[in-house]
Amino acid sequence: MSSSIPLSIQSYSTVEELSVALADLFVTLSVDAIQTRGRFTVGLSGGSLPKILAADLVKRVDAVEWEKLTVFFCDERLVPLDHEDSNYRLCREELFSKVPIPEEQIHKINPDLLENAEEVAEDYKDQLIHVFAHVNSAKFPVFDLLLLGIGPDGHTCSLFPGHQTLEDTIDWVIPEENSPKPPPRRITFTLPTLNHAHNVCFVATGEGKQDILKRIIDENDQKIPSALVQPVHGNLFWFLDDKASAKLTLREKK
Numbered sequence: 468m469s470s471s472i473p474l475s476i477q478s479y480s481t482v483e484e485l486s487v488a489l490a491d492l493f494v495t496l497s498v499d500a501i502q503t504r505g506r507f508t509v510g511l512s513g514g515s516l517p518k519i520l521a522a523d524l525v526k527r528v529d530a531v532e533w534e535k536l537t538v539f540f541c542d543e544r545l546v547p548l549d550h551e552d553s554n555y556r557l558c559r560e561e562l563f564s565k566v567p568i569p570e571e572q573i574h575k576i577n578p579d580l581l582e583n584a585e586e587v588a589e590d591y592k593d594q595l596i597h598v599f600a601h602v603n604s605a606k607f608p609v610f611d612l613l614l615l616g617i618g619p620d621g622h623t624c625s626l627f628p629g630h631q632t633l634e635d636t637i638d639w640v641i642p643e644e645n646s647p648k649p650p651p652r653r654i655t656f657t658l659p660t661l662n663h664a665h666n667v668c669f670v671a672t673g674e675g676k677q678d679i680l681k682r683i684i685d686e687n688d689q690k691i692p693s694a695l696v697q698p699v700h701g702n703l704f705w706f707l708d709d710k711a712s713a714k715l716t717l718r719e720k721k
């Protein structure tokens with residue numbers, strides 16, 4: 468890893484302890500962002516992340532000013548919003564249904580456009596512009612916090628190894644219609660969108676992530692999409708459990 472990137476790798480004995488620490492980070496960053504900018508902009512992932520995030524956060528609902536939260540999805544599957552593969556549905560079941568976040572502050576894909584992935588991405592960009600354009604002078608949205616997962620192949624969001632999507636240096640959100648992990652049709656934030664955030668936090672647990680984490684963190688293998696997430700000015704956090712981090716040389720044991 469480049470030494471210029473503020474890097475924090477924390478490994479917890481259990482997923483439960485990791486959930487407590489992740490909720491601490493979420494609360495702390497929400498307080499900072501709301502004090503500084505009047506709101507907290509968050510990008511959520513699907514997969515294992517929503518459950519780990521919600522486990523402790525829902526126990527301290529009052530610690531977050533939910534009405535000042537704005538949520539996007541770092542990637543979304545092109546399925547109806549109530550489909551079992553929908554990242555929105557997963558986050559609703561695990562988190563949104565348990566906290567007082569106003570529904571209109573959760574930015575979802577437009578289900579009327581599902582036939583055309585380009586149009587879904589364009590519409591999602593318009594939603595991003597509506598929220599970010601008037602406050603950011605940067606060319607990309609600047610999220611307060613992006614919470615990312617890592618697949619065993621090193622994909623993050625819907626950015627997969629070897630795919631053309633990794634080359635995009637202009638767009639904010641793009642279609643991916645050949646995801647090797649089902650369902651195949653998705654949209655995803657691009658690397659520049661990820662890399663302009665104030666804070667990016669990867670969350671990975673379990674033995675199945677050991678080898679890919681070694682390639683990303685110890686070997687900085689630039690063929691792996693997750694290794695290409697290197698915030699330009701922001702902080703990069705890795706929240707791991709001890710099973711996932713077992714093969715790493717660089718880590719702080721909690």
Ligand SMILES: O=C1O[C@H](COP(=O)(O)O)[C@@H](O)[C@H](O)[C@H]1O
Pocket residue numbers: 511512513514515516542543554615616617618619622623624625648
């Ligand atoms: O397909 C996806 O997978 C990744 C990783 O999921 P995990 O279950 O290994 O944590 C996830 O971050 C992404 O949002 C999702 O669409």
